[in-house]
Structure formats: structure tokens, C-alpha cells
Amino acid sequence: MMMDILMYLFEAYIYSDIELKVDQEALESELLQAGFHEKDIDKVLDWLGELAALQKSDAYSAILTSSETSARIYTDKEIQRINLESRGFLLFLEQIKVLTTETREMVIDRVMGLEASDFELEDLKWIVLMVLFNVPGNENSYILLEDLLCAKDKGLFH
Template identity: 55%
Template structure:
């Protein structure tokens, strides 16, 4: 499913090509690209749920008063996202790339992925997909895109 999301993001969304609106046409095109129809349906449902998360009614877990709170991860979230991934989310919050709401959207989308292994690189792509789909997050998207594609210079400590 994640491969399909990456394919869609790279070939349609990120390249700013006009996205095929017809669900059946898109499904057929993805099937011709070699993806299984069941996985295609899961990926499209994942994207639809991402769009639904922008509606405040579908986010009962947000109390809109984050203050100086600390995010405590559930056992399932900690099992899916290792310490490095959770630390990266905290880093993105400190940079201002994510706010508490977009962080929760990212976690929600990560938990919906059906992938046996989830890496920090996968997390970066999920963050990019979420930010792309949230109106008003263009600057954060650009900043995240820079973080995703930048090559480290010099020695890393």
C-alpha cells in the first residue's frame, strides 16, 4: 500500500500533474502499473481518510489547547514508530514544520499504514503527504521537502 501512495505522490501530486478524478480510471491505471487492486483500494481509502482529517469534526482527539503538553505514545504507536521516528516528530515540531494538529494527523496516517517495517524515511514521506494536503501549510511543506531532499554536508556528530 505504501508503494502505491509513493507512486501517486511522485507521479501526480508532487509533479503537479492534473490528478485523474475518476476513481475507476485511477484504479485501472494503477493496476496497469503493476499494483494489486486490493492494495490500490486500501491506498485510495488512506488518501480519502487523510482528506477527511482536515474536517475538525473528524478529529475528536484534538482539544485545540496544546499548551506546553507532552505527547505520550500508545504501545501500538511506539511499536510502529521507533525512538528515532518519535524524536524526529519532536524535532519537526521544534522547527515549526509540524504543529500539534499536523503531528496528530501524521501519527494517524502512520498507524493506518499496513507495512511490516516502518522507517524514518517512510515517516518523512508521510509528513510530506500530510503537509501537502493541509491548506495553509505551504511553508511547512517547503521546509519539509528541503529536509527530505537535502544532502548532509561535512561530518555528522
């Protein structure tokens, strides 16, 4: 259910001309009117707050100094949530410079922060878009990924 609310918000506010700065009460009211449950709305707002907090955190400073040839080793818990196809997609995005090591870790953090039992590649793509959109300085990566995903949908990308 969290993914449904996140996708609703992303489509409603990112792909429209609606002002992005909405107060939390108005947003909660809108989501309730759209048919979402208050408990799920609270979880999503917390999830978005944690995404914002990641940007201000220095938790990823050690990652920034890692070697370009280093490899990401996933924990057992991450492997259970993020399947092989999705991990391959994250690696691909790093290789084509859409994701940095820092944004990759933010994506993984937000995936692990979801309460979703059936997380799939399509869900991961949304999370990556949300992270790139919300982290300043990643506008070009966001546009590149969006173009890449649109090209794939049109059959232009193999």
C-alpha cells in the same frame, strides 16, 4: 505494499504537472496497469480518503488548545509502529515549527492507518510530506521540510 502505491502516487502527481483531480476509476486503472494489486489499491484509496476526512473533522480541536509545553505520550501500539528514531524526528519537526500539534496527530493517525510491518523513518518522511501537502495552510511547512530533506540528502544538513 501500501507505501509503494502511496509513493508512486505522490511522485506521479505531486512532482509532475499532471492534473491532480483524477477520477477514482481512472486512478484505479492506472495503478492496475502499473502492476499494483486491486486489494492494495482499494486500501490506499481508503487511506487517502481518511486523510481527506481528517481535514474536515473536529477530532483535533482539543489538541489545538493544548499548551506548547505539553508532551505527546505514545500508546504502546504507536510505540510498536513508530520507532524511537521516528518519534524523535516528529518531535524535531514540531520544535522547528514544520509540524503543529494538529498535523503531528494527523501524521500519527495516517501512520497507524497503514498496513506496514516494517515501517521506517524514510516511510515517515513520505507520510509527513503527504499530510503537509494535503492539509491547506501548510504550504510553507511542506516546502521547508522538502528543502530540509534535500539538504540532508546532499550532506548539507547534520
